[in-house]
Amino acid sequence: MARAATTTDAFNAVAEPRRRQILDLLAQGERPVNDLVAMLGLAQPQVSKHLRVLREVDLVRVRDEGRQRLYRLNAEPLRPIHDWLRKYEQSWNARFDLLDTVLAELKEEEPDGTD
Amino acid sequence: MARAATTTDAFNAVAEPRRRQILDLLAQGERPVNDLVAMLGLAQPQVSKHLRVLREVDLVRVRDEGRQRLYRLNAEPLRPIHDWLRKYEQSWNARFDLLDTVLAELKEEEPDGTD
DNA sequence: TTGACGTATTCCGTTATGGGTATACGATTC
DNA sequence: GAATCGTATACCCATAACGGAATACGTCAA
Numbered sequence: 001m002a003r004a005a006t007t008t009d010a011f012n013a014v015a016e017p018r019r020r021q022i023l024d025l026l027a028q029g030e031r032p033v034n035d036l037v038a039m040l041g042l043a044q045p046q047v048s049k050h051l052r053v054l055r056e057v058d059l060v061r062v063r064d065e066g067r068q069r070l071y072r073l074n075a076e077p078l079r080p081i082h083d084w085l086r087k088y089e090q091s092w093n094a095r096f097d098l099l100d101t102v103l104a105e106l107k108e109e110e111p112d113g114t115d
Numbered sequence: 116m117a118r119a120a121t122t123t124d125a126f127n128a129v130a131e132p133r134r135r136q137i138l139d140l141l142a143q144g145e146r147p148v149n150d151l152v153a154m155l156g157l158a159q160p161q162v163s164k165h166l167r168v169l170r171e172v173d174l175v176r177v178r179d180e181g182r183q184r185l186y187r188l189n190a191e192p193l194r195p196i197h198d199w200l201r202k203y204e205q206s207w208n209a210r211f212d213l214l215d216t217v218l219a220e221l222k223e224e225e226p227d228g229t230d
Numbered sequence: 231t232t233g234a235c236g237t238a239t240t241c242c243g244t245t246a247t248g249g250g251t252a253t254a255c256g257a258t259t260c
Numbered sequence: 261g262a263a264t265c266g267t268a269t270a271c272c273c274a275t276a277a278c279g280g281a282a283t284a285c286g287t288c289a290a
Contacts (some may be wrong), residue, residue, distance in 0.1 A: 049279090089197065109226065
């Protein structure tokens with residue numbers, strides 16, 4: 001088995017910096033492909049390919065406007081990522097550096113208080 | 116060029132479900148490899164390999180304890196992901212479904228009000 | 231219709247993943 | 261020193277990513 005497809009989920013789709021950049025751009029509003037091409041400094045086919053991936057995980061939606069295709073953001077698939085990260089928030093918000101791990105360990109299990 | 120290495124950053128490292136699972140387990144406290152092996156139902160070498168990736172992006176730290184290696188979580192590299200997601204939070208927290216895109220578009224640019 | 235534009239798709243090559251299996255290494259015990 | 265445990269590494273395979281280049285659409289203009 002190889003690495004999971006980029007179109008498997010938002011986690012994989014968003015691992016690619018360019019794709020994140022595209023989302024960042026689309027966060028400002030709907031854009032035709034060529035706008036993105038210009039802004040990203042990438043070749044048009046690559047942009048279309050990245051958009052395809054984003055489309056397949058439903059991170060972007062398209063709307064046909066004449067000969068242009070206007071892409072817009074749909075952030076909802078990012079939610080699971082955010083939700084998953086949520087439980088780790090405290091780890092960097094506090095000075096838990098190693099203390100929190102120790103504490104968590106103590107109250108979770110390791111019932112053998114064998115130091 | 117191929118896909119960015121899994122060890123490039125937390126984004127890539129965490130795109131793999133198994134690796135997320137490992138972090139989830141380590142969130143509960145330090146664990147030796149074999150514990151993870153048992154909990155994950157994976158072969159030991161695969162677990163070691165995943166741990167290596169996590170180690171390379173500093174998502175886990177190791178501590179030698181006799182013949183065991185105790186791994187523990189270091190969540191900080193997750194922070195950039197969280198930070199990046201932050202700007203999209205409102206997109207799914209409200210009913211901005213397509214309204215927000217339109218609004219953003221209006222106030223950002225597209226100075227030609229040609230509709 | 232022909233042509234230009236905007237975008238998507240196909241084909242290529244390089245790279246590395248992730249699982250499987252075997253094995254190497256260090257530490258401990260006998 | 262030998263056997264054993266706990267873990268890491270090496271090797272193999274199948275898969276697919278990403279960029280580049282060429283090209284195939286569909287739409288609009290002359």
